[in-house]
Amino acid sequence: MPPAPFPREFFGRAAEEVARDLLGAFVVSGIGGERCVAEIVETEAYVGPDDEASHAHERFGRTPRNSAMFEAAGLAYVYLIYGMHWCLNAVTGPEGFPAAVLLRAARPVEGIEAMRARRLGRADRDLLRGPGNLCRALGITGEHNRHPLDRSPLGLAPGTRVPDTEVERGPRIGITRAVERPLRFRVRGSPYVSK
DNA sequence: GAAACGATTATCT
DNA sequence: GATAATCGTTTCA
Numbered sequence: 547m548p549p550a551p552f553p554r555e556f557f558g559r560a561a562e563e564v565a566r567d568l569l570g571a572f573v574v575s576g577i578g579g580e581r582c583v584a585e586i587v588e589t590e591a592y593v594g595p596d597d598e599a600s601h602a603h604e605r606f607g608r609t610p611r612n613s614a615m616f617e618a619a620g621l622a623y624v625y626l627i628y629g630m631h632w633c634l635n636a637v638t639g640p641e642g643f644p645a646a647v648l649l650r651a652a653r654p655v656e657g658i659e660a661m662r663a664r665r666l667g668r669a670d671r672d673l674l675r676g677p678g679n680l681c682r683a684l685g686i687t688g689e690h691n692r693h694p695l696d697r698s699p700l701g702l703a704p705g706t707r708v709p710d711t712e713v714e715r716g717p718r719i720g721i722t723r724a725v726e727r728p729l730r731f732r733v734r735g736s737p738y739v740s741k
Numbered sequence: 742g743a744a745a746c747g748a749t750t751a752t753c754t
Numbered sequence: 755g756a757t758a759a760t761c762g763t764t765t766c767a
Contacts, residue, residue: 590748599748601763611763629761631749648748678749720748740749 557619561591576699577685582657598723602644631678
C-alpha cells in the first residue's frame, strides 16, 4: 500500500491530535480492484465517554454498533447513518477508551475514474465531499468495520503536513449535543471541504 | 412491540 | 430554505 501506512502508534493518541494530523494525509482504497487515493481536508474528533455527541457516550455504554470505538487504535469504525450513508472513522486512543476521528472530506488524487464511476454525474470537486460521499466514492461499506487501517484494501498514509496557519478549527456538523465544542478540523480555503 | 431519531445527501422551490 | 429518502439503533410504553 505505498506510500507506507501510518504505524499504529500514530492513532494511539488523543482523537483531537489525530484529527488535526490527518489533514494532508492520504486515504488509500483498493476496494473494487482499482487503486484510489485521496488527500484528507476535513475531519472531526469524537473524544471519549464524556463526549455527548459521540455514539460511545457513557449514556449508551458499549453496544454492538459502537464496540469498534472501544477496540485497538488504528482500526476502522464504519457505521450507517440515516439508513443510507456509510461513514468512516479511524479509532484512536488507548484500547478500552472509546474515541475516533470521522473523515469528512478529501481531494481526489488517484483513481479518479473509479471514483467517478461510483459517483455518477458529480463534479470532481464533489466526489469525496461529505462523510457519506467519501465512503461512496471509495467503495467503503459496513463490511469494512474493524478493518486495520495499515493494510489493503483500505488504509491511511502520511502526506504533506498542513501548517498550523492553514488549519481551521470549529464546531462539528450535523450533531444536536455538545454543538459548540471546536472539534472539527479543515484545510483553510480548500474547495473540497463539505458545506 | 411501537415510535422516534440520526456524526447525511440530493433535489425541489 | 425545506423536505424526502430509508433503516438500524435507541427510547418509551
